[in-house]
Amino acid sequence: xxxxxxxxxxxxxxxxxxxxxxxxxxxxxxxxxxxxxxxxxxxxxxxxxxxxxxxxxxxxxxxxxxxxxxxxxxxxxxxxxxxxxxxxxxxxxxxxxxxxxxxxxxxxxxxxxxxxxxxxxxxxxxxxxxxxxxxxxxxxxxxxxxxxxxxxxxxxxxxxxxxxxxxxxxxxxxxxxxxxxxxxxxxxxxxxxxxxxxxxxxxxxxxxxxxxxxxxxxxxxxxxxxxxxxxxxxxxxxxxxxxxxxxxxxxxxxxxxxxxxxxxxxxxxxxxxxxxxxxxxxxxxxxxxx
Amino acid sequence: xxxxxxxxxxxxxxxxxxxxxxxxxxxxxxxxxxxxxxxxxxxxxxxxxxxxxxxxxxxxxxxxxxxxxxxxxxxxxxxxxxxxxxxxxxxxxxxxxxxxxxxxxxxxxxxxxxxxxxxxxxxxxxxxxxxxxxxxxxxxxxxxxxxxxxxxxxxxxxxxxxxxxxxxxxxxxxxxxxxxxxxxxxxxxxxxxxxxxxxxxxxxxxxxxxxxxxxxxxxxxxxxxxxxxxxxxxxxxxxxxxxxxxxxxxxxxxxxxxxxxxxxxxxxxxxxxxxxxxxxxxxxxxxxxxxxxxxxxxxxxxxxxxxxxxxxxxxxxxxxxxxxxxxxxxxxxxxxxxxxxxxxxxxxxxxxxxxxxxxxxxxxxxxxxxxxxxxxxxxxxxxxxxxxxxxxxxxxxxxxxxxxxxxxxxxxxxxxxxxxxxxxxxxxxxxxxxxxxxxxxxxxxxxxxx
Numbered sequence: 188x189x190x191x192x193x194x195x196x197x198x199x200x201x202x203x204x205x206x207x208x209x210x211x212x213x214x215x216x217x218x219x220x221x222x223x224x225x226x227x228x229x230x231x232x233x234x235x236x237x238x239x240x241x242x243x244x245x246x247x248x249x250x251x252x253x254x255x256x257x258x259x260x261x262x263x264x265x266x267x268x269x270x271x272x273x274x275x276x277x278x279x280x281x282x283x284x285x286x287x288x289x290x291x292x293x294x295x296x297x298x299x300x301x302x303x304x305x306x307x308x309x310x311x312x313x314x315x316x317x318x319x320x321x322x323x324x325x326x327x328x329x330x331x332x333x334x335x336x337x338x339x340x341x342x343x344x345x346x347x348x349x350x351x352x353x354x355x356x357x358x359x360x361x362x363x364x365x366x367x368x369x370x371x372x373x374x375x376x377x378x379x380x381x382x383x384x385x386x387x388x389x390x391x392x393x394x395x396x397x398x399x400x401x402x403x404x405x406x407x408x409x410x411x412x413x414x415x416x417x418x419x420x421x422x423x424x425x426x427x428x429x430x431x432x433x434x435x436x437x438x439x440x441x442x443x444x445x446x447x448x449x450x451x452x453x454x455x456x457x458x459x460x461x462x463x464x465x466x467x468x469x470x471x472x473x474x475x476x477x
Numbered sequence: 478x479x480x481x482x483x484x485x486x487x488x489x490x491x492x493x494x495x496x497x498x499x500x501x502x503x504x505x506x507x508x509x510x511x512x513x514x515x516x517x518x519x520x521x522x523x524x525x526x527x528x529x530x531x532x533x534x535x536x537x538x539x540x541x542x543x544x545x546x547x548x549x550x551x552x553x554x555x556x557x558x559x560x561x562x563x564x565x566x567x568x569x570x571x572x573x574x575x576x577x578x579x580x581x582x583x584x585x586x587x588x589x590x591x592x593x594x595x596x597x598x599x600x601x602x603x604x605x606x607x608x609x610x611x612x613x614x615x616x617x618x619x620x621x622x623x624x625x626x627x628x629x630x631x632x633x634x635x636x637x638x639x640x641x642x643x644x645x646x647x648x649x650x651x652x653x654x655x656x657x658x659x660x661x662x663x664x665x666x667x668x669x670x671x672x673x674x675x676x677x678x679x680x681x682x683x684x685x686x687x688x689x690x691x692x693x694x695x696x697x698x699x700x701x702x703x704x705x706x707x708x709x710x711x712x713x714x715x716x717x718x719x720x721x722x723x724x725x726x727x728x729x730x731x732x733x734x735x736x737x738x739x740x741x742x743x744x745x746x747x748x749x750x751x752x753x754x755x756x757x758x759x760x761x762x763x764x765x766x767x768x769x770x771x772x773x774x775x776x777x778x779x780x781x782x783x784x785x786x787x788x789x790x791x792x793x794x795x796x797x798x799x800x801x802x803x804x805x806x807x808x809x810x811x812x813x814x815x816x817x818x819x820x821x822x823x824x825x826x827x828x829x830x831x832x833x834x835x836x837x838x839x840x841x842x843x844x845x846x847x848x849x850x851x852x853x854x855x856x857x858x859x860x861x862x863x864x865x866x867x868x869x870x871x872x873x874x875x876x877x878x879x880x881x882x883x884x885x886x887x888x889x890x891x892x893x894x895x896x897x898x899x900x901x902x903x904x905x906x907x908x909x910x911x912x913x914x915x916x917x918x919x920x921x922x923x924x925x926x927x
Contacts, residue, residue, distance in 0.1 A: 193755075193809065194755075197755055197809070197812070200812070200813055204815075212566050212568060213565075213566060213567065213568035213570075213591060213654075214563075214565040214566070214567075214591075214654070216654065217653055217654070217672045217673070217703055218654075218656075218672055218703045218705065218722055218762075219818050221700065221701075221702070221703055221722060222722065222758060222759045222762060222818065225758035225759065226755050226756060226758075226759065226812065229754075229755045229756075229757070229758075230755055233755070
C-alpha cells in the first residue's frame with residue numbers, strides 16, 4: 188500500500204475533485220463522485236489503520252510519532268482549509284471576501300476558542316426564517332467565548348471542529364452558543380423541540396431557499412466513527428472524522444445538488460445535523476466543512 | 478486477424494486543422510455506431526451533431542475505391558439546454574447512437590444526450606414531381622386561362638437529397654445522466670439507462686415509459702453502486718443485461734416481474750485481495766457491456782481489462798484480456814489527471830472471434846479469442862497513409878529493453894485516447910474515433926469473417 192503521505196495527497200486531490208465537480212458543465216456526475224468517495228474512504232481507512240498501529244507502539248517512540256502526526260495533520264489541515272474555503276465560496280457563489288471563516292485561519296494556525304461541553308444538534312428549518320434551535324444539551328456553563336469575528340451577514344455556514352468533533356452552524360451572525368447565552372427561545376423550549384432524526388445529507392438547491400437563507404450544506408457525523416472521546420486520540424482520528432463527515436458513500440448531497448430531489452427537500456421540513464457527544468477542552472482548531 | 482490491415486483513407490471529421498494541434502471541444506467524437514447492414518456509420522460528437530457516413534457501392538473498375546465511407550448526412554441532433562428548475566445546464570453531447578433495423582426505404586436511429594432521446598428518420602429524396610397544371614416550374618400559380626390541356630405530373634430525377642427529420646422526442650424520463658440506449662429485438666421497444674434507473678419505451682409513445690430497474694436506495698447515503706451500461710439481448714426480447722460501477726453484471730428477465738430489481742443472474746468475479754489498492758473500486762467499474770452477436774457471451778470493459786463472460790457461468794469470466802496492464806503502477810497519476818475515469822468501449826467482430834477496445838496514445842487493441850493472439854495498432858495520421866498497412870505497436874516498460882518502434886510507458890500521450898470503436902457487423906471493417914478524427918480501417922486480405 189502507498190505511504191501515508193500519498194493517502195493524504197489522495198484525500199486532498201479527491202476533495203478538490205468533488206469541489207470542482209459542482210461547477211462543471213452538465214451537472215454533477217454521480218458515477219465519478221461515487222468513485223471519488225471510494226478513494227477517499229480507502230485513503231482514510233489506510234490512514235486510520237496506520238495511526239492505530241502507531242498508537243500501539245511503545246511509549247519511547249510516541250513523542251516522535253505524535254509530533255510527526257501533528258505535522259502531517261497540520262499540513263493536511265492546511266490543504267483542507269484551503270479547499271474548504273474555495274469550495275464553500277464556490278458553492279454559494281458568494282464573493283470570497285464576503286465570508287469570514289469562523290475559527291479557521293488561512294495560515295492554518297490554531298485558534299483557541301473556548302468551548303462548552305456539547306452534544307448539539309442543530310435544527311434549521313428553512314420555513315422558520317431565523318431560528319436556530321438546538322437540542323440544548325449544551326451544559327451552558329458560563330465559560331467565556333472567544334469567538335472569532337462572527338459572520339454578520341444573513342447567511343449560514345457549517346463548521347466542523349476536528350478536535351471536538353462537533354459540527355455547528357453559524358446563522359445570521361450568531362454562533363449557536365449565542366442561543367444558549369441569550370436564547371432566542373427559552374432553553375426549555377429548545378430542549379423539548381423534537382429533532383428529526385433524518386440523517387440524510389442535504390444540500391438544498393439555492394432556488395428553494397427563502398431569501399433569508401443562503402444554501403448551506405449540512406453534514407451528518409457518523410456516530411460510530413466518532414466514539415473516540417479520548418483527547419489523546421483526537422489527532423489520530425481527526426482525519427477519519429473529517430472523512431466521516433463526507434461519509435462512506437454518502438452521496439445524497441451530490442444527488443440533491445445535482446437534481447434537487449424535490450421529494451427530499453419538500454418532504455423534510457427541517458434539516459438536521461447529527462453530532463457527537465463531546466467531552467473536550469475547547470475550540471482549538473476548526474475547519475469549515477462542506 | 479487484424480495484423481495485415483489495409484488502411485482505408487482517413488476521414489477527417491469536423492474541420493481538424495492539420496497544421497495545428499488545436500481541437501475544438503465540440504468536435505470530439507463521443508459515439509460511433511454501424512447500422513445493421515454496415516452500409517451506414519453514424520458518429521455523434523460533443524457539440525450535439527450527428528454525422529452519417531455511407532459506404533460507396535463496390536465498383537469493379539476501381540477495386541480499391543470499393544467500400545469507402547463518405548459523408549451522407551450531417552445534422553444537429555441535440556442542443557444545449559438549461560434546466561431552470563435545477564439550475565443545471567444539460568450538455569448537448571451525444572452519448573449514444575443506436576440504429577433501428579431497417580424496415581423500409583428510410584433509416585431510423587436513436588440518439589441521446591444526458592437527458593433526452595430522439596428518434597430520427599433519415600430518408601432520401603432523388604426524384605421530384607414536375608408538370609403541375611396549376612403551378613409553373615417556379616411554383617407560381619398559373620393564369621388559368623393559359624391552361625389549355627391537362628397533364629399528369631411526372632417524377633423526374635433530381636440530385637440526391639438526404640433529409641433527416643426528428644420523429645419522436647423522448648424527454649423528461651431521467652433524473653440522472655443517460656449512459657446507454659438499446660433497441661429491443663422486438664423492434665417495438667427500447668430501453669434507456671441512467672445512473673440509477675432503466676426505462677423501457679415504446680418507439681411510438683413518447684409521453685410515458687416504464688421503469689424496469691431502479692437501484693436508487695431509499696437513503697442516498699446508502700448508495701454504493703450505479704448503473705454504467707445496459708443492453709438488450711440480441712435475440713431474446715425479454716432479456717437484458719446491465720453493468721454496475723462495482724464490476725458486476727446483472728442479467729434480467731422482464732417476464733419475471735414488472736420491476737426487474739431482482740436479477741436472474743449475477744456475474745461477478747471475486748476481487749483478488751492481494752491486488753487491493755486505493756483505486757480498486759475505480760478500476761473494477763465496468764465501462765461498457767456488449768452481447769456477442771450469438772447472444773451466448775458478454776464482453777465487458779473495465780479500466781485495465783476486457784473480459785468475456787459466458788452467460789451460463791456467473792462465477793467468473795471465461796476470458797480476461799489485459800489491455801494495458803502497464804498502467805497499474807500509474808494509477809495515482811491517472812487519478813490525478815482524471816484519466817482513470819475514462820470510459821472505454823469494446824466491440825465484437827461479426828463472428829464473435831475477435832474483440833476490440835481502445836487505449837491511450839491513439840492505440841487500440843484486438844484480441845483473437847481462438848488463437849489467443851493480440852495486436853496493438855495506432856490510429857494516427859502519420860501512420861495511416863491510404864492503403865498503408867498498419868504496423869503493430871508495442872508498449873514496453875519504462876527503462877526496459879526497447880526495440881525499434883517500441884514506445885515507453887512514460888511516453889504515452891494520455892490526451893489521445895480511443896474511447897469509441899465500432900466493428901462492421903459482417904466484414905472486417907472497423908471505425909475508430911480518436912478525439913475529433915474518425916479512422917476507418919479495412920482488412921482487405923481477410924475481408925470475410927472467420
